[in-house]
Amino acid sequence: MALNDIDPSTPIWKLTVAEFLELSKNFSTDKKYEYGLKGLAKILGCSVSKASEVKSSGILDKAIIQNRNIIIIDKEKALQLFAKK
Known part of the structure; x- marks a missing residue:
């Protein structure tokens, strides 16, 4: 499933593990x-x-x-x- 296919109003608890991992890739963990x-x-x-x-x-x-x-x-x-x- 692509990131664009996920409805932004979907509660996080309704996401599948795959959807959650796809979303979490967008958050950078690198500190400045x-x-x-x-x-x-x-x-x-x-x-x-x-x-x-x-x-x-x-x-x-x-x-x-x-x-x-x-x-x-x-x-x-x-x-x-x-x-x-």
Whole structure:
């Protein structure tokens, strides 16, 4: 069954499993942000110590917001900046 075939007024409990899974594909589970050095390491696919070195180098400063020990990283922007260097 195509997504367009599902009536928008149909209650969720009346959907079949296949219909529900088709609808759920449209919801992105990707987060826009990662947090902390572990999050940066996850974005870059490296160790936490290497992520700390990259952060300290300053090349990702435009993608990182830091207030004391809280670090928030914009994933897309960080990857763009990292690709330029």
